[in-house]
Amino acid sequence: MIASHRPSEETLAAFAAGTLDEGLALVVAAHLEVSPESRRDLTEIEAVNGALLDMIEPEAMEADGETLLRGLPARITERLAPPVAPHDAAGLKVLAPYELGRWQTVGRGVALRRVTVPGSDARVFMLRAQPGTRLPAHRHTGAEWTTIVAGAYQHEYGRYAAGDFDEADERHAHTPVVDAIEGCTCIVALTGNVRFEGFFGRLLQPLVRL
């Protein structure tokens, strides 16, 4: 199996429609921030949504434009500014609207930092691993979506480097090995449960539950 390292069209369509869980969507957004190719795909999907809007059978409005206009100021005074780039968001602009926890060491060579995403069913965190760390083998009952922020890791399905998106679900069991020189920093969203295998893995279990 050749892993694509980019979100599927299905995933991007759900992202564009706003129907993805916000935690999962945030990990997709982190990838979109750094991938011009995926942004181009998103742009095309949004153009499809625009065309579908034009083609839809209209639904009669109760209000009319003239009436609505009377409530508006004679001139537009408001100039809405584009969003401002954030400060402490680990280099990711899309993290700016979210609260980030402190880095916490959770095992040899591994640190986690919680990302609070209100209303999400996923647990979202940043993970930083020292070069050569072997993360415990694990299986999922839900989704584990990851965007690599820096460095790289490798597992049974391929090598994932900065900017890559890794979409794993319950069909995947894997043992990621972190790049021996660069280490790895990534943002992860988990739904359902992760079951670690092996003794040390089980020690990590409560920590990843966050």
Next chain:
Amino acid sequence: MSGALAIHIDLSAPRFRGPHRRAGAALVDANALIQSIAQSSDRQAFVKLFDHFAPRVKALLIRQGTPPDLAEELAQETLLMVWRKAALFDPSRAGASTWIAAIARNLRIDAARREKRSRLPEVFDIIQGEEPEQPDQVLSGSERDSRVRAALTNLSPDQLRVVQLAFMEGLSHQDVAKRLSIPLGTVKSRLRLAMARLRGVLEDLR
């Protein structure tokens, strides 16, 4: 003979059926209308945009599961947002329909998550703010929109239905299959064909 033809046209025209009527449903100068609001607070332009887009945004929201009363309210809010944000509209990035569909989406997300404020609309804005791949293609956004519309107009009704569910409603392929009671493989092959058509018309813009 010409009489029979005239009757045929009279009967079919008001129903907005058939590919040509659908393609014609696009408001020809929607981009210019938004720019006119930005430049001179053009109230006539607003009324024209409202008449075209508000009933469509309302229909879209209802299709996505929003109750009709809330859909009415959000359709109004969407058009008010068009008025307020007109100066941020950039037809080189996206055409009017695409821009307005994105505003409606953000308002729908906000409304659905009122008690726990969603940050996704901000996230969409941040991604939107990233440089496009080819920033020198001045016409590409609007041009892309009209080509996509033309390509969708040429899809078979079966293909279009699958595209609507997967894109407009954001359903997984599995859920599209369930909704239409057709095999998953059929959903995937219809989408693949539809996307191949789209890619074909967008090739030189990529």
